[in-house]
Amino acid sequence: MRLGFIGTGRMGLPMVRRLAEAGHEVRVPGRSAEKRAALAQEDVQVVTDVPGVGTGADAVLVCVYTDDQVREICLDGGLLDEMPDGSLLVVHTTGSPSTAETIAARGAPRGIHVIDSPVSGGPHDIAAGHVTLFVGGADEAVARIRPVLRSYGDPVLHVGPTGAGQRVKLINNALFAAQIGLLSEAVRLGRRLGVDEAALLGALPHGSSASRALAGVASRGSVAAFAQATSDFLRKDVDVVRKVAAELDGDLGSLDDALDALADTAGWEDAGR
The missing domain is CATH 3.40.50.720 (NAD(P)-binding Rossmann-like Domain)
Structure with missing residues (x-):
């Protein structure tokens, strides 16, 4: 063509x-x-x-x-x-x-x-x-x-x-970002339980909690490092999905809390709200 x-x-x-x-x-x-x-x-x-x-x-x-x-x-x-x-x-x-x-x-x-x-x-x-x-x-x-x-x-x-591809992609990226936010909470829990982050990230990919997000985080050695490395596209896409949800008079439900956790870990000054 x-x-x-x-x-x-x-x-x-x-x-x-x-x-x-x-x-x-x-x-x-x-x-x-x-x-x-x-x-x-x-x-x-x-x-x-x-x-x-x-x-x-x-x-x-x-x-x-x-x-x-x-x-x-x-x-x-x-x-x-x-x-x-x-x-x-x-x-x-x-x-x-x-x-x-x-x-x-x-x-x-x-x-x-x-x-x-x-x-x-x-x-x-x-x-x-x-x-x-x-x-x-x-x-x-x-x-x-x-x-x-x-x-x-x-x-x-x-x-x-037309438009459905964007809707699915935004949901995909919101879920991926939320999983990273949940991992940051899991690392905090690990610290409270006396488990080192490196040890935790070395073990979890072999368990039932394994995911693509976890594999990416483990390859970087910490949630913060992976969040920083992916911030350019993740922050942009999180902002878009929140904007689209607001345009539809909706919200992201419990995904919002996980996205806020990611924003805290990545050091975003504005969580996209």
């Missing part, structure tokens, strides 16, 4: 490489001479402006850092105007479901289908071709884009209509 790709950072660049290796024609923006020079090493076509990646594309994939950047590119930056009628727009950035839904409404008169497909995993998972994708979108649109997503995604999980 003819693809545009916006966001060739730590997550996006290995995606672009996998897409090119799969035989797709990939166009990416390079707005600075430095960026264009770096991208010259890749098997891609480089254009000088962001909307230009959409010209003649069968699909455009967006993998930038924040929800605000997605809105700026897709709603304010002219990308949709450059995309052909009937093309596909995939949003990999974790953000508000309402952003994906708003972009979908904007593209609907021209038959541009929006698929939200936030990622669970890291660059090493993408490079290996087995990053998890939570996909929201119409059945026909998801079926069209699935072979593209399979270039780096496995499993590719279609969880509902």
